[in-house]
Amino acid sequence: MRRRKQKEDSEDDEEDEYESQDFQHLEMKEHNLSRPLWVLPNGHIFLEATSQFYRETTDFLIAIAEPVSRPRYIHEYKLTSQSMLSAVSIGRTFNDIMSALNLLSKNKIDEGLVRKIEEWTTRQGRLKLVLRENQYYLESPDQYLLHTLQQNPTIKEAVDRANLSLGEGENAIETVQVTTKAESLFQTLRSTIQQLSESFPNVPTTDPLHPYTDDVEIQREKAEYDAQASLIQQEQAQIDDDEFIIDEQIITFSVRIHQEYVDKVRQACETENHPALQEYDFIKDYTLPNLGIELRATSTLREHQEKALGKMFGGGRAHSGLIVLPCGAGKTLVGITAASTVKKGCIVVCNSNTSVEQWRHEFKVWSTIEDDRIISFTSKSKSNLPDSCVLITTYSILTFSQKRAQDSQLVIDQIKSRDWGLIVFDEVHALPANNFRRVNEVIRANCKLGLTATLVREDKLIKDLTFLIGPKLYEANWQDLQDKNFLARVQCVELLCPMSGEFYAKSLMERKRKQLLYSVLNPNKIQACEYLIRFHQARHDHILVFCDNIFSLKYYAGLFNTVPIYGGTPYNDRMAAINAFNQAEGTSTLFLSQIGDTSFDLPDANVLIQVSSHFGSRRQEAQRLGRILRPKQTGGEFNAFFYTLVSRDTSEMAFSAKRRSFLINQGYSYYSVDTFYNIPLIRSTPDIQSFAPQMHMQDPAERRKLLVMVISANEEEALEEKVGDEGSMQAERAERKTYITHGDGRREQIVPSSFQALGGGLMGRAKAAAPKRTHAPLFEQRNRQLKKERLLQADLRRQNK
C-alpha cells in the first residue's frame, strides 16, 4: 500500500508532459486576427479567452479535446486519442471537426495532424455496441470491419450464440439501417457553426477583457477585426453549402450478439483496436418495466447541466460515459435528470452511507418519484425491491467479497437477477478499477453514467474508466461557473511557515516518515493556523481545518477544545459536530481528517485551512477546494478562502507545488506568502493584530512541551489515517456480527461498542478500535525514543539553567 502511494506521488501524468518545439514558422491564414485558435502540429490548441467567439469555441473544444490549462486569458487544450473517442461518441465526425477547426484556426492546420485526426475519428468511431429493442448489436457503417471482427473467436462465439437463439423467420446475421448524411451532419456541426455565425455581428466594444481601447491605432485594428469577422461569416456560409446540403445516405450494418457476451465482446473489440461505444435505445426498450419518475415542474437545469445531459442523450439514445463537473456544480441533479429521462430501474452507487441519504433526499426534492420507489441499500437499511425502482447504495456494499448477512444477500440476489436501465457512479474517480469490475459483475445495466469533479488520478487508473464506463461526455470550465455565480469565488493562498529552530534541528535526527510530524506540528505553523482561525472567526466564517495525520489533528483540535472528526470518532459525536457546524448561526470551526474530503455535506463552509495533506495528490487538493465551492450569497471579489500551510525547507514544499498544479490549470491563481500579514485579505483588514497576544506557542515552555511530545511519538503515529472502502467494509463485517438468532428463529440486532467506534457504518478505520500489535522492532523503536527523550530532557534542563 505504502509503495503504491509513493508510486502515485512520484508518477507524472501525461498532462504534465509538454514537448517544447519551435512554432515560429506556422503558416498564418487570412483574417487571422479575429480567429480565436492556434492549432499546433503537436495537437495542442490555444484559445484566446478574449475572443468574441469564446463561448461557442469553448463548447466545441470541450467536445473534441482535453483541457490542459485554463487560466484567465489563454486556454490550452490537447487533441488525444481519448478525446477523439469522446468526440465521436457524441456524434462528431472527421468532417465536422475539420470544418470547425479550419474556420476557427489562425494558422493552417498541419497535414500530419489532419491525418492523425482522421485516423483517430475513423478508427474509433466506427463501432457501436447498441441495445435496441432488447437485443444487443455491434453496429458500424463499415461492413468489412464487422466481418473482420467476427474472425475474433469471442465475437464469433457471441454471434453464433445469438443466431442459435433466433426464432423462426427472424433475420439471421446482418440488418441494415439507413440515415441521411445531411441529417446527421446537420445535427452535429450546425449547432457550433450556426451559433458562431449568430454572434459574428456583435463585436464587443465594452467587454473589459477585450484588448481594444480608444487608442487611434487600436481603433484601426478594430475596424480591420470587424471586416475580418464578416469575411469569416461568408466563409462559414460557404461551408454550410458545401458540407450540409448533401442528401446522401449513410448505411449502418449491424450484427446481433448474445447478451451474455456483452462485456467479453467489448473487451475483444478493445483488443482488436476498435473500441465499441455503448448506446442504449431506451425509448424502444419494451422489456424493462417503466419507472414513474419525472423532473418536477419547478426543477430548472442550469446551462452546464443541460449541455452535459445533451451530450449524454444526443440522437435519442443514452450514451454511456463520464460527466465532469466541479464540486457544487450540481452533479446530483444531472444524475437525477438522467434517471428521469431513461425512466427504467436505476442504481446509484456512492461512496458512503451519508451520500446515500443525500441522494435519496435530492431525488425527492427534484423529481416526482414515489417514496416507496426509492430504496436505500446500506449496511443499516435493507428491503425488498419493487419491480422498478431507484436503488441507492455504496461501492463497499456491492463489492463486499465475504459472506454477507442474510438480508444483505437477499437484496444482492434481487439486484443481480434483473437488468437495470441506468447505473450512476458517483465520485467515480475515487475508486480502484478492480472495484468497478466487481460492480460490473454484480449489475447488468444498459447505460452507465460516471459523475466526478476531477479526472485527475496520480496512478493513471483513470484510463480504465473509459473502458469500464465510457468516454468523457462533458467537462465544465470552473472559471465560467464561478463567473456565473454557480460556484463560490475562491482565493487560494499558500502560506510558507519557517520551521522553528528546535523542531528543525530535531527533525534532522529522525527518519523521513517521522519528520512529517515535525513539519505538521511546527509551532510556527500552529500559530499561523490559529491566527487564521481567529481572523476568520471574527468575520463569522465557517471554517474547516484539514489534517491527515490523526496524532496532529487531535493536537490541533485540542487547542480549540473541539472534537476532531476522523475514522475513530464515535458516530454520534461525529454527526453532532457536523450538525452543529451546519446549523451554526455565527462562526463555526470543524477539524477533519481526510474522511472529510468527500463524505459529509458541509454546504456553508467558506474557509478551508489545510495543515497536512496526502503527499502531492492533486486530486485531494481539488476535492478539498470543492468543500468550499458551494455558491455563497455574500462577499466581494472573493467569498471563499483556501489556505495551505506549508513548513519551509521540508518535503511539504515539493508536495505543495505538485498539489497546486491541477487547480492552477483550472484557472485559480495562488498567492504564495511567507507571513500571514501578507495575505491579501488580512492586509486589507484593519486591527489585524488585536488577538495576537492570546495565541498559543508564544511561551517557550509550551513549545518545549510540544517538542517532547513529538519526539516521544512513535513512527506509526506519523502515518496518515487510511480511509476509503476498507472502513465501510469493516463496518459491514461488524454489522454482520450484530445479530443473534433466538431459539424461535427471531433475530435481534445488537450494536457492539467496536461498531460504534467504527462510526456506525460510515467511513473510518478500525485502527482506533483494534488492539495494537506488539513485536520486537516496535519495542526497540520505543526504547530508542525513550533514550532520545531522556537526552532531550537533560538538554532542556541544561539550557534552563
Ligand SMILES: Nc1ncnc2c1ncn2[C@@H]1O[C@H](COP(=O)(O)OP(=O)(O)OP(=O)(O)O)[C@@H](O)[C@H]1O
Ligand atoms: N439547477 C439547479 N438549480 C438550483 N439549485 C441547484 C441546481 N443544481 C444544483 N443545485 C444546488 O447546488 C448545490 C450543489 O449541488 P450538488 O450537491 O449536486 O453538487 P455536486 O456537484 O454533487 O457537489 P459535491 O461534489 O460537493 O457533492 C445543491 O444545493 C443543489 O441543490
